[in-house]
Amino acid sequence: MRAATDILQWLFLAYFIGVNLVYVALNLLAVPTLRRYLAIRPVADLPPVYSGFEPPVSVLVPAYNEEATIVTSVRSLLQLDYPEFEIVVVNDGSRDATLARLREAFGLKPFPEAYWERIPGKPFRAVYTSRLHPGLRVVDKENGGKADALNVGINVSRFPLFCAIDADSILQRDSLRRVVQPFLDDPRTVATGGTVRIANGCTVSAGQLEKVDLPRNPLALLQIVEYLRAFLFGRLGWATLDAVLIISGAFGVFRKDAVVAAGGYRTDTMGEDMELIVRLHRVFRLRGEPYAVHFVPDPICWTEAPETFAVLKSQRIRRQRGLAESLALNGALMGSRHGGAPGHLAYPFFLVFECWGPVIEVAGYAFMAALAATGGISGAAFLAFLALAFSMGFLLSVSALLLEEVSFHLYPRLSHVARLVLAAAAENLGYRQLVTLWRLVGLVRWLRGAKAQWGTMTRRGSWQSG
Amino acid sequence: MVAAAVAAAAFASSVILLVALVVLRVARDMRDRRLAARVARWRSALHAAMESPTGSTPPVPAPRDLPVFLRLSNHLQETIRGEASENLSAAMRAMGILPAIHAIVARRGLHDRLVAITALGHLRDATAWGLLAALSRDADAVLSFASARALLRIDAPRALEFLAEAVRREDWSLARLGTALQEAGPDVVTPPMERLLADPAPEGLERLLKLARFAHRERVAKVVRGWLGSSRRPLVILAALNFVEDAADLASVRGAARHADWRVRMAAARALGRIGTQRELALLLGLLDDASWWVRYHAAQSIGALPGVSPRELEAFRARAPSALAAGMLEQVMAERARA
Known part of the structure; x- marks a missing residue:
């Protein structure tokens, strides 16, 4: 018995140290990529001159019950600085006045679209064009979920690239230009995404980000540190290895023919954005065709983070389910000898640490607490274990803050840095453990199976001033 | 013991990074303050x-x-x-x-x-x-x-002596090359472009043909169109079709409209809209049933652009269209033309 508990103790300890060492390694991998990216900014940041080779882009905006924000969002998108793009809003059977708001604001009128159903989707009721903006079309369709709305948007879209964004995403005028750049530089590119930042606390006017600030809401503040970790060294580290498995659903650009050939978005998962990327890796790897998924480190998309425990819990449960589904549906990527870095490094990492990690972590905390309560280990040993969890988490968060400081430096005041450091410490004292517990719930729900549906995100929009 | 040691090491590392963070921030703030006034002056x-050409020279920076x-x-x-x-x-x-x-x-x-x-x-x-x-x-x-x-x-003319090397460098994107050639201007780009296109088998022909748009169109069009009849590569034919501007190439364009690659058929349909007469109607009406949406779309656009085809005739074609695909596409294009 004693030997078994000793082995378990060592296993949990090894897991905690192992997972954090992998994160440290990702951090180190991100550094040269970020350094190079920053070094070429004198060229990349010069005022753009277009050559006519920039591929036109269809911006797809799936919308479900977005009456409060949809008009502002579309107006913001119309201001994008890019030579040729169209906006396709897909009203996914909203039960509120989303369509009416759009008709009123943009002078919509029905259009006899010769619909090309490349990807099966729910029937659409009508396509509208705008009298005011020739590049804007609105598709009104039966409710089928976000993935279905995106598939219908792909069917209606005209251009070789499409950009999938959330209706509430806040983009900068140059966001599209920056995220399309990898398609120009590398003809193998099939998908790109950029860094998503949290807009809570910032000043947003008419859909444009005007001033960066930190939120007063502590939950949103903790998520800022979390996002910095996830994007600055999480995705950037994997990008160095050509193994990006996630492009945020909030803002990503895709080569349409590649996505259509892969079957479009799956409508039976909660993580349709991640699933698509993992599937693209699987399909191209197994066919042996050249391809690339790129990540742009620039903060080019801002989104609202949940400010209540209930909404955050729902979001994290959905994300975990989406992760598990994405991996389960594309297991062949890991099994194939052609899997490369995505299949042999990123996939196992996500499977062990991100997908099943919550089971091990929750079991580890429970086991160590039980041992401490029953005298199986000393109080000092238990404290050492907690100190390990805290200090490793703190180290990773501080690393992300440091990367942010040397790169994009978006939070201008010293007081911002102080608050972020405090948040980096505080998130290890309960928040991360709570999120781990929610992720475990998500995993259990995935194992039990439940129907996918649109996420319910309560938009506060307190940062919107117009 | 192990847990405590690792925790201590991680915490110590965090403190070091924190100090670095603060030092960097303070140094950056000091630098920004120091430079702010100078940048405004510069x-x-x-x-x-x-x-003003006779204005005083800016102050020399450190x-x-x-x-x-x-x-x-x-x-x-x-x-x-x-x-x-x-x-x-x-x-x-x-x-x-x-x-x-x-x-x-x-x-x-x-x-x-x-x-x-x-x-x-x-x-x-x-x-x-x-x-x-x-x-x-x-x-x-x-x-x-x-x-x-x-x-x-x-020195653009001197630099463009190396245009062939530039075209061969596939790690230089067409967009970047295009921006540079656009800035140089067609007077400078045209002579080396003509020389390269005259080569019977130039390297990087597909890229070269795409870049030909930055030369004087009338001077490179003839040699580019020559590739229409002499190449079997779809992307070469596609690029050449974009330069077709008169009926002399009709035979080649008609052939391209039956090409196996939909991109070539699409470009041929567009070219027929530019150079065709009503004699091309039968061919274009046939393309309205093509498997590719884009071929059907450009065929419908070209039918509308043919000389002498009025909106009423378009409506008549739609009414007599042999398939729902063809009728639907003609209806869309009619709506687009009415909106334009």
């Missing part, structure tokens, strides 16, 4: 120099501040043309900073080298030719292209 002086100054001037140069650009370049040359810029190109890190290389291009510094020519052959795509672009700005 900006004002650069604007003054731009407006060596460590030179990249910041050059980045500022590069931004300005990218937004101006003609006399203003000449005035600014002359004023900056008069500052005597060229040797310092050369030194940056030769020694400093990638960031500063890119700033300095771009500046040398704007300053049209012919003495930097050898340095930049060597760098334009570097394996680093960003560094080499920045150098090539600077060479183009210094």
